Amino acid sequence: MSDHMSPEEFRRHGKQVVDWIADYLAGIESYPVMSQVKPGEIRSALPSGPPERGEPFEAVLSDLGRILLPGITHWQHPGFFAYFPSNASGPAVLGDLLSSGLGVQGMLWVASPACTELETVVVDWLAELLDLPEHFRTNAKGGGVIQDSASSACLVALLAALHRASDGQVTSDGIKRRYTLYVSSQTHSSLEKAARIAGLGTSGVRVVDVDPRTLAMDPGHLRTLLAQDEAAGAVPAMVCATVGTTSTTAVDPVREIGEVCRERGLWLHVDAAYAGVAAVCPEFRWLNDGVAEYADSYSTDPHKWLLTNFDCAVLWTADRAPLLGALSILPEYLRNPATSAGSVVDYRNWQVPLGRRFRALKLWSVIRWYGAEGLRAHIRKGVGLAQELASWISADPGFEVHEPHPLGLVCFRPEWPGLAAAEADAATMRLLQLLNASGSVYMTHARIAGRVVLRLAIGGAATERRHVEQAWEQIRWELAALSTTLP
Template sequence: MSPEEFRELGHRVVDWVADYWSTVDQRPVLARVQPGEVAAALPASLPEKAEPLDAVLADLDRVLVPGLTHWQHPRFFAYFPANSSPAGVLGDLLSSGIGAQGMIWATSPAVTELEQVVLDQLREALGLPESFARSGAGGGVIQDTASTATFTALLAALHRATDGGARRAGVPPGRFTVYGSTQAHSSLLKAAMMSGLGEAAVRAVAVDPTTQAMDVAALREAMGADVAAGLTPVMVQAAVGTTSTGAVDPVAEIAPVAQEHGAWLHVDAAWAGVAAVCPEHRWIHDGVEHADSYVTNPHKWLLTTFDCSAFWVRDRAALVGALSILPEYLRNPATESGAVVDYRDWHPQLGRRFRSLKLWTVLRSYGLEGLRAHITNGVRQAQHFADLVRADARFEMVTDPVLGLVVFRVVGDDQRTMDLMEAVNAGGTAYLSHTKVEGRAALRMAIGSWQTTDADIDTTWDALVSHLS
């Protein structure tokens, strides 16, 4: 394909995406296919002869689009947003076109240095502590997802707790413990499994029944009991914006308990953290200055195309110590000089994409003013939806709204709540998900798409009311 052919076909692909965005609100949010239907419509073998892009686009429309659940639909409220804004897509296209490999500084210096700068800029924009800045002992790196960030934090915590023994001889079985609330993301359990600690090492700490935030007294009791039994607490994860209800753990109160036992404190703010770009929402970061690591996902609510997870540490020595490895084929003068950062040592992967380019494109294209307007609009729309719930005696709020998340239910038995969700989702107008809070079913309305309007909120409410039996 020549540059001119690429130019022509590229225009057509951009046109397809623009048409998709402009018409996605007219489609059912959920896919309308049966298991195996998409696979059955595709050929079993690759073609011998090259096929034109027209054939690819035709099959995209005919086979794949009907099998998509439309995450960019303005009434996709089931999970936290995975925004793919115009600026994010264009930045991702630039990254793909350049095709740089940023595993070490020497393989493309600009990839590393832009990432360092943009994460310092984002840290400042979110009001995160100076201890996470690259100018000191800390620093930031872009991970693929918050799940990888949590796993990476645990590896660093084990490295510190064992004085490097974990990477040399592995993890002694049954010795270390990890703590998170009963509402912590499942990635904490998976991190324990992948690290070799195993599921049995994870302690699920009780939460306050009203706020669903971690009960600090219960944490203190659990850690004390483990220490008395001869175990070593290695990491505490505090959630800032849980998946279920958006609960914010009291990081400032958790920190001294973790410090008392020498445990690493990791803050998982995957969804909610970016809201701190608005100064009025920086309360969510109270106590974060005591954290050893912190993660938030621009690819959720900050208009950046998946995947892009921003992860900071207070002491990069523990992180690099846990993961650094230098085979002969990666040796180079810049690395050996000690003057550069090689991000291959900051996460499990060796290869890494030029993710900072799309984040940089988004941050510059919208500016702080535009980013704040986007977050503010989502919070306002959530409050509007919560007001509708409160005004209808057939519904009740389950927890207070947190930023862009509203958790509610139908008054009465849980089956009515679940039946209502299934009816609305099947109707195609909107897509909501459910959770359980204190053993009772509840619906989640997660707002934050760049295309969602007030009319979409009202349309979704009308669908709920009309399907209520």
């Protein structure tokens, strides 16, 4: 097996792999949603060292099913309601396969012009589908780029913000002053990590109060913190407003936050990782309120809810100059006539790593297969099922639903009569453990006002109404069984 795989061998094994994936997806409901293995179980089943001689590919597929599959949590299972959806549709998988087969490393336009130019088209298509402003288009002052995740998008936005706030001094000399980043208690943890990577440190992250009911950022408290920090000699660099927070899908008031940012010339990044793609539907374009007028950068993840398998997060900027100023480096070995002429986009300057995959192929495949109509239908189905679930929970006196829940996530908790708050939280966590151990559903939790709530996120490509009904019945059954064991 020392020879390279021939085209004919690749054809034969490739068909086996596609058949394996098709069979897996067709029978995915037969598996427990959450992996049931214990820590170290998969590792102990694998050889401790690599093989000396090559093995047939059939042996790889055999071990995939025998050893690895029991250790897979099935994100495409219709009973997967944890975190947020991470769709892997057929067109996206095939687009990713084409990307792998071409083996393009698209760091420069000249390295594969089609890789760059398809990306510019696809991010413009998505901006049009989401009704984002014209200045986010690649033929305008700004432009879009596909990152690996919203975490990278936030880091890149922060680096661009620091470059602008320091007139380029941070880029050339490093952090010499105290720069600050503004988030809320509901902002994704990737912003704190970005601050650490960029050199601001955790102490440079300022946490803005939220509305206790909606959990949205309080613009008034933001203004107060900014004034305090400026008086203390700090240089505010960026505010991150979230459209669809991870815990509850809270939506920060982008317009009001943007007005505060404009008063001080402060960079506003809008993190719409989960919720942003819902704007393919006109009825959800209220999520974009204030983006056109105030956002310096904006990101959303097609790999969550828009049927495009991981990794595919799109970042747009209203003005690409600060971003390029922060990230552009041109060593001699990358010089070429097209780059030197300034007539092309080199996406290596729009991200942290040099190398980049041909991610645009899978997003292109998805948009072409589903069309705008199909994408809207997918989002509407998820939202409709979530609202129906919320109505069932609200009608049950044994539960409390967190409001609002405008998209595909519903947060709720059981009522535990006679239990103190800490005991009730412990009981809710026990209920979650029982549900996840059942194999039929997988859910996660959050804390709202210090209390534990259950999160049920709907939006999987395979999830139908019957799966949501089954989940609700399972929740009620496990609650009833657990209640009999409590004092």
